[in-house]
Structure formats: structure tokens, C-alpha cells
Amino acid sequence: MNANRQVIAVRLTPAERAALDSAAKARGKSVSECLRLAVGFGLPFVQNAHGLDLYRLIANIEYQQAALEIIIKRDHPEVADRLLDLAVERVEKFHA
Numbered sequence: 001m002n003a004n005r006q007v008i009a010v011r012l013t014p015a016e017r018a019a020l021d022s023a024a025k026a027r028g029k030s031v032s033e034c035l036r037l038a039v040g041f042g043l044p045f046v047q048n049a050h051g052l053d054l055y056r057l058i059a060n061i062e063y064q065q066a067a068l069e070i071i072i073k074r075d076h077p078e079v080a081d082r083l084l085d086l087a088v089e090r091v092e093k094f095h096a
Contacts, residue, residue, distance in 0.1 A: 010035070 024034045045052045073080045
């Protein structure tokens with residue numbers, strides 16, 4: 001075990017544990033790594049007393065995506081078809 005890490009106990013519902021196990025398996029990561037990722041993402045919201053409405057966040061992302069698609073197809077149709085492939089390449093490069 002890494003000397004810089006501490007072990008803590010966390011109680012989860014069966015549904016939460018199943019979701020965590022599924023996420024870890026799907027990403028080829030350990031349950032601990034998935035928990036660290038979740039804490040790293042969510043803790044700043046908790047520390048700053050912000051709520052996190054995932055539905056609203058996703059709706060905003062989709063709104064922006066739809067608006068960009070309309071603008072790009074209208075103003076730059078020659079590159080519109082290549083953008084999705086480029087986005088997938090960037091996700092794999094920077095977020096995999």
C-alpha cells in the first residue's frame with residue numbers, strides 16, 4: 001500500500017456498491033480508484049457548499065452542443081462532419 005494513502009470505511013447502499021463495482025469494471029479500474037475519482041470530482045462542490053445537479057449539468061452541455069452544431073453546420077459546413085471524429089480522438093487522448 002502507498003504510504004501516502006489512508007484507509008477509511010465507507011457505508012454504501014447495495015445499489016451504490018453495485019454501481020461502483022460496475023463503473024470500476026467498465027473502466028478497468030479498481031473500486032478504490034473510482035472512489036478517488038468521484039471524491040476528486042465531487043469534493044470541491046461539497047467544500048464550497050454547492051449542490052451538483054447532474055441533470056442540469058448534462059442539459060447545459062447538450063444545449064451548448066446543439067447550439068454549436070447549428071452554428072458550425074451553418075457557417076462551416078465543410079468541417080462539420082469531421083468534428084465528431086475529432087472530438088472522439090480528443091476524448092481518447094486527454095480523458096481516457
